[in-house]
Amino acid sequence: MSSNIQFEVTAPGKIILFGEHSVVYGKPAIACAIDQHTTLTFTESYCNNQDLNTIPCRIILPLINYSGMLTIHLDAKPTFSPTTYFQETLNKLNKNEPFLNELDTLSGNEKKTLTVLHFIFGGILSCYMKQLKNVSFTIGITSVLKLGAGTGSSASYCVSLVAACLAYVKFKINSNVEIQFDPLLDDFHSQSGDNLLIIEAFTDNISFSDGEKCLINRWALLAENFIHTKASGLDNTICTYGTMVQYTKLNSHKLLEAPELKILLIYSGIERSTGNVVQSVRTKYNDDTYQPILDAIFNSIGQIVNSAVNAIDQMAQNPLQELQQISVLQTLMDMNQGLLMSLGVSHETLDAIVAILKKFDLHAKLTGAGMGGYAICLVPPNIHKSKIQTCMQELKIYGFESNICTIGCPGVRIQTK
Numbered sequence: 001m002s003s004n005i006q007f008e009v010t011a012p013g014k015i016i017l018f019g020e021h022s023v024v025y026g027k028p029a030i031a032c033a034i035d036q037h038t039t040l041t042f043t044e045s046y047c048n049n050q051d052l053n054t055i056p057c058r059i060i061l062p063l064i065n066y067s068g069m070l071t072i073h074l075d076a077k078p079t080f081s082p083t084t085y086f087q088e089t090l091n092k093l094n095k096n097e098p099f100l101n102e103l104d105t106l107s108g109n110e111k112k113t114l115t116v117l118h119f120i121f122g123g124i125l126s127c128y129m130k131q132l133k134n135v136s137f138t139i140g141i142t143s144v145l146k147l148g149a150g151t152g153s154s155a156s157y158c159v160s161l162v163a164a165c166l167a168y169v170k171f172k173i174n175s176n177v178e179i180q181f182d183p184l185l186d187d188f189h190s191q192s193g194d195n196l197l198i199i200e201a202f203t204d205n206i207s208f209s210d211g212e213k214c215l216i217n218r219w220a221l222l223a224e225n226f227i228h229t230k231a232s233g234l235d236n237t238i239c240t241y242g243t244m245v246q247y248t249k250l251n252s253h254k255l256l257e258a259p260e261l262k263i264l265l266i267y268s269g270i271e272r273s274t275g276n277v278v279q280s281v282r283t284k285y286n287d288d289t290y291q292p293i294l295d296a297i298f299n300s301i302g303q304i305v306n307s308a309v310n311a312i313d314q315m316a317q318n319p320l321q322e323l324q325q326i327s328v329l330q331t332l333m334d335m336n337q338g339l340l341m342s343l344g345v346s347h348e349t350l351d352a353i354v355a356i357l358k359k360f361d362l363h364a365k366l367t368g369a370g371m372g373g374y375a376i377c378l379v380p381p382n383i384h385k386s387k388i389q390t391c392m393q394e395l396k397i398y399g400f401e402s403n404i405c406t407i408g409c410p411g412v413r414i415q416t417k
């Protein structure tokens with residue numbers, strides 16, 4: 001076996017500064033990419049598989065203790081519609097029909113995680129590569145992101161998979177490929193607003209175009225829907241594009257000019273599933289007694305996001321106003337945390353973390369789905385180093401590990417070896 005195409009993809013994790021949960025109900029949110037990444041290593045090998053419609057893959061996922069073989073099945077008549085392909089895969093799974101031998105024997109979480117991988121590689125390669133003979137892949141994915149903690153591990157996983165698959169196509173094709181999307185089947189729009197996407201063959205420039213990022217984001221959202229059931233699209237958008245974004249569901253996103261900001265990430269020690277937490281809010285929302293109250297809470301969080309965007313814009317335009325605007329953001333964080341508590345998505349450990357930080361005049365909120373996972377705290381640029389260190393020590397005494405991260409980092413990237 002001789003190895004051929006080999007590369008690495010990194011996708012950042014994320015924090016939500018303001019607007020988790022309400023974003024699922026159409027309100028705006030602000031998220032930032034962080035300097036903690038998922039790293040995918042892709043290696044192509046030649047093997048003796050003459051079958052044009054299957055690709056044997058070795059998959060190594062240390063974070064879920066999985067290592068094994070998975071056969072990627074290519075669709076002889078691809079739909080070219082990610083949404084249709086997603087629905088077909090979901091229908092097969094929901095009917096509990098035999099799906100793929102290797103997947104059928106796996107436990108719940110492993111099955112979900114590998115189904116996502118098959119969905120992405122099977123779907124994209126069927127559409128854009130058609131037939132592949134005598135190749136096999138090794139795909140290894142590691143991450144410094146904790147699973148189920150609010151820093152977007154699932155979105156980062158999905159984005160890195162889609163980006164790796166698209167990168168493989170771009171390495172493999174000799175000339176550009178034009179993809180015409182059917183607007184009735186799919187709501188894909190390239191940056192130019194039409195339904196034509198050109199996948200550019202990799203030559204010297206090993207990067208993704210705006211249209212390709214749009215495609216990565218689209219497939220990653222569908223993949224996220226396997227893991228979360230119904231994701232807003234915020235997490236995959238920030239993991240794809242990076243920096244800081246203001247996002248409203250179905251209404252695309254706007255990159256914000258992010259000031260240099262540091263965040264303290266504090267881990268509550270509690271792992272939870274984003275899908276379950278989102279479902280618990282949905283159950284309350286579906287109850288007529290609570291729905292008008294939840295609508296009012298979501299509207300208020302939407303207002304908090306608008307004020308935060310304003311403060312961030314002011315900071316970018318006038319650096320002299322930075323401290324004043326940081327103080328506004330801190331107040332908005334307190335308000336957002338209060339509203340998330342009233343939604344029932346905080347946790348006694350998260351409340352304890354917020355209280356410890358308050359002793360140091362610091363302001364914090366949960367980030368991501370809540371009910372565990374991480375809390376975030378804005379680190380004011382003028383804070384004395386010793387104060388933040390004492391605060392981190394105090395958190396440690398209570399059993400909470402914390403670390404400072406930089407926000408506003410770049411999105412998904414490819415590196416050749």
Ligand SMILES: Nc1ncnc2c1ncn2[C@@H]1O[C@H](COP(=O)(O)OP(=O)(O)OP(=O)(O)O)[C@@H](O)[C@H]1O
Pocket residue numbers: 038061062063064109112113141142143146147148149150151152153154155157227228235272273274275367368369370
């Ligand atoms: N590196 C990885 N290897 C394997 N599976 C992963 C990896 N990263 C994420 N996953 C999958 O994503 C799931 C965690 O997703 P979940 O949405 O619950 O948490 P999160 O993305 O960390 O939190 P949030 O969505 O609130 O930011 C894991 O259970 C696993 O199935």
Ligand SMILES: C[C@@](O)(CCO)CC(=O)[O-]
Pocket residue numbers: 016019020021022023024150152228230231232233234235274278367368369
């Ligand atoms: C809780 C939520 O708002 C953020 C999860 O990181 C869910 C979503 O946006 O899909």
